[in-house]
Amino acid sequence: MVYLSLAISGENSTYMKIGMISYWACPLTRFGVLSSGGMSVYLYNLSNNLAQLGSPVDIFTRAHREKDERILTIHKNVRVIHLLSESANDHRRGVWTFSKRMLQFISEKKLDYDIFHAHYFYSGLIGIEVSRKLDIPFVQTFHTLGIMKERYGGISSVGRKHDEKLITADANGIITSTPFEKNDLQTFYHADPGKLHIVSPGVNHNVFHPHNKSFSRTKLGLPKAKKTILFVGRIDPIKGLQLLIEAVSILSGKYPHFQKNFRVLLIGGDIASQVFWQHPEVKKIKQLIVKKEIECCVKFLGSRPHSLLPFYYSASDVTVMPSVYESFGLVALEAMASGACVLASRVGGLRYLVKDGVNGRLFENGDSLDLAQKLWELLQDSKKRTQFGENALKSSQAFCWDKQAAKIQSIYKTLL
Numbered sequence: 001m002v003y004l005s006l007a008i009s010g011e012n013s014t015y016m017k018i019g020m021i022s023y024w025a026c027p028l029t030r031f032g033v034l035s036s037g038g039m040s041v042y043l044y045n046l047s048n049n050l051a052q053l054g055s056p057v058d059i060f061t062r063a064h065r066e067k068d069e070r071i072l073t074i075h076k077n078v079r080v081i082h083l084l085s086e087s088a089n090d091h092r093r094g095v096w097t098f099s100k101r102m103l104q105f106i107s108e109k110k111l112d113y114d115i116f117h118a119h120y121f122y123s124g125l126i127g128i129e130v131s132r133k134l135d136i137p138f139v140q141t142f143h144t145l146g147i148m149k150e151r152y153g154g155i156s157s158v159g160r161k162h163d164e165k166l167i168t169a170d171a172n173g174i175i176t177s178t179p180f181e182k183n184d185l186q187t188f189y190h191a192d193p194g195k196l197h198i199v200s201p202g203v204n205h206n207v208f209h210p211h212n213k214s215f216s217r218t219k220l221g222l223p224k225a226k227k228t229i230l231f232v233g234r235i236d237p238i239k240g241l242q243l244l245i246e247a248v249s250i251l252s253g254k255y256p257h258f259q260k261n262f263r264v265l266l267i268g269g270d271i272a273s274q275v276f277w278q279h280p281e282v283k284k285i286k287q288l289i290v291k292k293e294i295e296c297c298v299k300f301l302g303s304r305p306h307s308l309l310p311f312y313y314s315a316s317d318v319t320v321m322p323s324v325y326e327s328f329g330l331v332a333l334e335a336m337a338s339g340a341c342v343l344a345s346r347v348g349g350l351r352y353l354v355k356d357g358v359n360g361r362l363f364e365n366g367d368s369l370d371l372a373q374k375l376w377e378l379l380q381d382s383k384k385r386t387q388f389g390e391n392a393l394k395s396s397q398a399f400c401w402d403k404q405a406a407k408i409q410s411i412y413k414t415l416l
Contacts, residue, residue: 016114016412019106020047020059021123021130021138023098027059028072028080037234038330039143041306042201043119044074049202049405051077055412058111060102062094081105095122099129106134115412119143121160124167137172137415144238144327145181147188152325152347152365153238165189172415175199175408177328178352197411200352201328202401203337208310210339210393216315220308223263227379230316230340232267232309232331233323235282240322240345240366241266242288247322247372249292255376262379264298267312271302313338317385318378324365326350333399336360336392341385343375359391 020043027044047057056077063069063082070082083105085098105111116138118127127138146160168174168189175197176182182198185191217224229248233239244264252258269276276282289298304312313319319335321344326332328349335342336353342360344350354360361378363370378385 016055016409016416017112018047018050018055018057018412019111019113019116019130019136020057021102021116021118021126022059022061022120023085023095023122023126024120026061026064026080026082028074029064038201038328039119041330042141042143045202045204045401046405046408047078048075049401050409051075052402053406053409055409058113062098091122095125099126102126103130103133106130114416115139117141117408117412118167118171121146121163121167124171125163128167128170131170131172139173139175139412139415140167140171141175142167142181142185142327144325145184145188148184148325148327148348149238155238168195171195173197173411175411177201178349180348180352181327199404199407199411200349200399201330201333202399202404203330203333203396204401205337205396207307208313208334208337208396210389211311211314213314216311219311220315222265222315225261227262228316228318229262229264229375229379230267230312230319230335231265231322232312232319232335233321235266235269235276235279235285237281238323238325240324241281241285243322243324243345243366243368243371244320245285245288245292245294245298246368247375248298249294250368250372251376252292252294252297259294259297262297264294265312265316266298266300267302267304267309269300269302271300276302309334310338313340316340318343318375320371320375321345321350322371323347323350329353332360333396337396337399339389339393341378341388342392343371343378345371353395355395358388359395360388 022043025040027040050057059080062085069084072080074080083101085094113136116127118124118138118140120143124140131138146157146164149155168191174195177200182196248264289295313335319340319342321332323345326348332342332344332353342354344354344362345365346362347365354362356362361374363374
């Protein structure tokens, strides 16, 4: 592929070739399925916006099937390069073989990069290897941290924490989403403050903007008269879906008319796949729904095209993010940009995005009773929901992807 040169002569040139490393998730995988989530959305939008600013991007990710290496152009000056990796269930070996294949590919194709940007800790390990071998600086974005998943979600991984400390020490720069994440890296991983740069993820306002509620419900085939509670995300323990189910059960028991007049929509996962329904967390959530006898008002919709999500946010009365931990919370930002009323747990980046009582509500982490109470209050107050949605839309304007990509591009330049 021949890149279109967007270079500008002189010291203000924005032209630099960027190698993105995303071992864990391909940005072309349907969002909400398998490992594809907020990080994939982040990577896709960041890469496209960097290209528009004059920086060609190659995204290195794992081939989807054995012996199926492909190079796909997804934007003028953005390619996704799928490389083989002997991963299966052994990601340690996968990281090593991917690094080896990536270096081989770069050599074979005579590619030249100014900087690498690794996403998630597996990619960070690859970033260390290719950066050293090619003598090119690399930037790390963790997206989530093992130490925080352990503290808030009870998910322990000694090996992951060790790797994250190694990456923190070795990376030339680290991009954090919020001041909270920056503080976590300094407190738990003793990160050099000079390496840390705060740049929040962005949102594509061309895609995410408000739509008329009645029109949205008609478009999506949703009942117009019923109150709608929306959850969007992977079915993963860290997303706190169990809390939402428990809160809905509390409301169903307290208000006899709840089941008849309310709907809870769960967006995420490949519901056409047997693998999805056999996933331990999905089985647990489904069993809880049956146990609480609320199958009639809780519906698994599976993943939905990204282009339809703004209509779901607009159709909802309340979008709930019950996560036990979020480094940022892209779903909340997308919902806010769509003018939705957001109710989120008081954790991580959600505290940064949602100002309680101003542009949404926060409930105490892990407290299903508090979630139920605040959810009910919002469902009963249409004026408050409208006010929060309007304020949320205004707040989201500070997170346009073109602005955030320009900030990240400026960080790259300081490291060259």
